[in-house]
Each structure stands twice: as C-alpha cells, then as structure tokens.
Amino acid sequence: MRSERDDEKLMVQYLLGNLSEEEQVRIEDRAFADAKYLGALEAAEADLIDAYVRGELSPSERLEFERRFLTSSHRRSKVEFARDLVRVTNESKAAQNALLERRPPAWLPLSNLFRGWNPALQFAGILALLISVAGASWLLVENRAIRSRVAALETERRNLETRQEQLRRQLTEEQDRTGKVAADLQKPPSVSAPLVASLVLLPGLSRAETGRAQLVLKPSAQLAHIEIVLEPRDDYPRYSSEIRTRSGEEALIRGNLRRRRSAAGDVVSFDVPTNALDAGEYELTLKGVAGDGRAQDLGYYYFRVQKP
Amino acid sequence: MVDPVGETRRQKWSLTQQAFDGLLATISPDRSTAADRYLAIRRNLVRLFEWRGCATPDEYADEAINRCAKKIGDGEEIRDVSTYCIGIARMLVLEMSRERGKEARPLDKAPEPQIIPAEPEGDAELRMECLRRCLDELSPDNRNLILHYYQGEKDEKIKKRKELTRMFGVPAGTLRMRALRVRETLQLCADNCLQRRG
Numbered sequence: 001m002r003s004e005r006d007d008e009k010l011m012v013q014y015l016l017g018n019l020s021e022e023e024q025v026r027i028e029d030r031a032f033a034d035a036k037y038l039g040a041l042e043a044a045e046a047d048l049i050d051a052y053v054r055g056e057l058s059p060s061e062r063l064e065f066e067r068r069f070l071t072s073s074h075r076r077s078k079v080e081f082a083r084d085l086v087r088v089t090n091e092s093k094a095a096q097n098a099l100l101e102r103r104p105p106a107w108l109p110l111s112n113l114f115r116g117w118n119p120a121l122q123f124a125g126i127l128a129l130l131i132s133v134a135g136a137s138w139l140l141v142e143n144r145a146i147r148s149r150v151a152a153l154e155t156e157r158r159n160l161e162t163r164q165e166q167l168r169r170q171l172t173e174e175q176d177r178t179g180k181v182a183a184d185l186q187k188p189p190s191v192s193a194p195l196v197a198s199l200v201l202l203p204g205l206s207r208a209e210t211g212r213a214q215l216v217l218k219p220s221a222q223l224a225h226i227e228i229v230l231e232p233r234d235d236y237p238r239y240s241s242e243i244r245t246r247s248g249e250e251a252l253i254r255g256n257l258r259r260r261r262s263a264a265g266d267v268v269s270f271d272v273p274t275n276a277l278d279a280g281e282y283e284l285t286l287k288g289v290a291g292d293g294r295a296q297d298l299g300y301y302y303f304r305v306q307k308p
Numbered sequence: 309m310v311d312p313v314g315e316t317r318r319q320k321w322s323l324t325q326q327a328f329d330g331l332l333a334t335i336s337p338d339r340s341t342a343a344d345r346y347l348a349i350r351r352n353l354v355r356l357f358e359w360r361g362c363a364t365p366d367e368y369a370d371e372a373i374n375r376c377a378k379k380i381g382d383g384e385e386i387r388d389v390s391t392y393c394i395g396i397a398r399m400l401v402l403e404m405s406r407e408r409g410k411e412a413r414p415l416d417k418a419p420e421p422q423i424i425p426a427e428p429e430g431d432a433e434l435r436m437e438c439l440r441r442c443l444d445e446l447s448p449d450n451r452n453l454i455l456h457y458y459q460g461e462k463d464e465k466i467k468k469r470k471e472l473t474r475m476f477g478v479p480a481g482t483l484r485m486r487a488l489r490v491r492e493t494l495q496l497c498a499d500n501c502l503q504r505r506g
Contacts, residue, residue, distance in 0.1 A: 004481075014359070015359065017360075017361055024360075025398065028356055028359070028394070029394075031355075032352050032390075032394065039485050039488065040481075040484075042488060043484050043485065043487075043488045046488055046491060050458060054461055056461060056462060067361065068361040069361075071361055071362070071363040072358055072362065072363050072364065072365055074358065074365065074366075075358060077495075077499070078495070080435070081439075081495045081498065084435055084436055084439050084498070085439070085454075085458055085491070085494075086458070087436065088436070088439055088440065088443065088455070089454075089455050089456075089458050089459040089460075090459075092455045092459070093459055093460070
C-alpha cells in the first residue's frame, strides 16, 4: 500500500510535470473523485510554491517549476502571494525574537542597584542581599509546607463530612424502605381485577326470558367474552348473533361465527368490547346460517349487564 | 502561445444561448442544480489545464465546454458531461503539446527559465499592506495558524507543524487542510484589496 509520503512525492512529481500521461490521468481522476485527495494535491502545490520561493528546490526542480508554474497568470499570482507570505511570516518571527531579546533578565535591576558603590560596600551589600534571599527562601519553603499541611487537613475534614452525610442519607433511605415494607404487609392482599368478563348462555335457561343471566363488567374489564352453548339440532356451517337492548336498539351484530368444541359441549363464542354495552337488559339472537346463505333464528337469550 | 480555439486554422464555433441551455439540460433537468454542477465542472477543467502547465487555463476550459456543448447540439448523447469534458480537455492538452513541439524556434529563442517580471516597489508595498490588513481581519486562531504553519524552512517547518498539531489537538492532515483554506481566504482577501486599491 502506498504511504502518505509516497503520495506526496508522486503529487510533487505530477505538479512538476514529471509523470507519464497514464500516471497523470490517474492522479487527476482520483482528485476529481475524492475531495480529500484534491485537498492534499492543493496543499502539496502550496508547499511546492513555498519551497520555490524559499529557494529549497534543486536546480532541476527549479527549472521544471518555472516551466510549469510561471506560465499562467493565476499561478504567478500564487507565487507572488507565497513570496509575500514568507515575508510576513519572517517579520512575525523576527518580532517574536525581538520581544524575547528585549525582555531583561529578572536579576538585572538588582545588579544595577550596586553599580557605583565602592568594592567593600558592594561586597557587604551583595552579602546582605544573599542572606535576605536565603532567609526569604527559607520562609517561603516553610510557609508552603505549613500551607500544604493545612490544605491536607482541610481535605481530610471535608472527606469525613461527605462520608457522614452519605451515611446519614443511607440511613434515612433504609428507614423509609422499612416503613414502606411494613405498611405493605399490613394491607390486604390485592387481587388483580380480570380484564375479560365472561358470560355463558345455556340453552333452555337463557333462552327463556325468565332465566336471565348476569354479565358483571367491572371498571377494569375491557372485553366481555360471550359463549353460547349449542343444542345438537343447532347444526349449521356458520352462525351469526345480534345483541339488542330491551327497547330493540341494535348494540352489536357478529357474523361468520363458527362452532367449536369446549368442555361445555359445542359452543359459539365471540368477544365484545365492554364499552359497547351499557348497564341494562339485553336480548341476544342466535342465527344459524345455511350453506346457501339463508339464516334461521335458533334462539333468543336474555341477559343483564351490570356495571358496579 | 498555442491558440486553444484554433482560430487560425478553422472557423471559430461560439457558444450560443441555445447550445448553453442544451448543455445545462443535459447536466440536470433542474436548472439551478445544473448551474452549480456546470461551475464545478468548469472549476475542475481550469485546475486540470493549470496542473498541465497551460498558460491560459480559463480559455482552454471554456473551449472544452464549448466543444461539449456543440456535440450536444449536434445530437450526440452524452451521459456524463463532467467525464466527457475532462476527456475533451485531455485531447486539448495533447493538441497543445503537439503544437508546442511543432513550433520551430531559433536557438536563441529556446525556452529559458521564466521569472516573474520585477514589479515597481510601490506595487510590492501595496501588496504587503493589503496582506497585513487581511491578516488582521483573520480570527486570532487562524492568524496564529497561518503565521506559524508556513514559517521556517525544511526541518524547522516540520517541527513547527508538529507543535501546531499538538497545540490545536487535530491530526496533521486536518491541520494542513485548515491552513490551506486560511491561506486561500487570505490570498482572496489580498487580491480583492489590491483590486480595490489598484
């Protein structure tokens, strides 16, 4: 695999016009297809121009560069800009260096203090200064050590406080949890209310208006499962059912029902959303649907819906 | 200089509005998208001619586009205008090289290394003034980057760039692209300043 450095060299050779037509085409196609590569090629061009204006190219490279770059006005302006940029960056570098050179060493003002004194006084002065510096340094070191000890003690105290606070919080949480558990234990066990209510309509009983079945729909119930037990004579390929209120208002019609086997015998069953049934008296008509589509009333069932 | 449009040899075909509309319609049915793509194609063509050392890359790019538009006008089916134009551009480069080779020159007129003609001192100073002004307009980060990224020679430059990579906390490639874009912005600003002042 070609490394970035190899790519860079190849780009420079391309920019200097030293590659075969095939290689040139390959580089150009890649540059037009890959924005990152195009950027790298443009950066390589900028660096090559800089190298030229800084005189870093070999004589042959310089010749190739001039043949290739100084022909178009656009590229010439790039070269001129690079020259100006070098000048500006050099100025900036010089300014930085000058700033560093101009900054006097920290000890310089002190040495100026003794200038003009006689040698004995100069010696005494320097000695006194050294003693002062040593004393100040010792005090500084001692002061720093004390401060660091105080800071360590302070940190320790803060850690202890934090730990104490944590323990207090844990204790409160534990107490709350225990109280809640005790309260829960005292409550009677809750029985989850069923989501489906059931109504089984038996032949003979429910078919007579006197034997009224009850469908109790608790607030939690969402569906009412109605199961009608068939008599042996009620033999049809399909069944339908109509539920009406006592006043004859249609509440629900279910068609295309099929018999199925259950523990109670052959049954037809279906589910009704509880919100379709208000509290009150209902009449359910069960119909047998023959193969030719003709329907035959099989029986009428009466039930009461209660919503506690 | 080689004439890109071959005016001396044959009647010049110029781009008509109809041919240009046809070119744009082939690039994209949406005129706005087509215009954007047309500009990108032309930019790439200029780049290619410049990379190949052509003296007038803009003129050559226009010639490549004109030839492509003419083909479309003649009823040729072109699937990818960009690739087609690049193909024409390469043919033009070959024509350019052949024409150059054919040119008979006396020995004293043989190609010499070219140098940028010396410009009056005032122009150079004006350019520097514009550049300094444009540098001041950059954000402190960008100014710092461009002044340090292109500072120094060879090893010193490499060291400097490594330091900048650490300082900005980005990979070397990313920093290089960032420096290049700042450089391009700076040059554009300096050129505009010079035009206004000139």
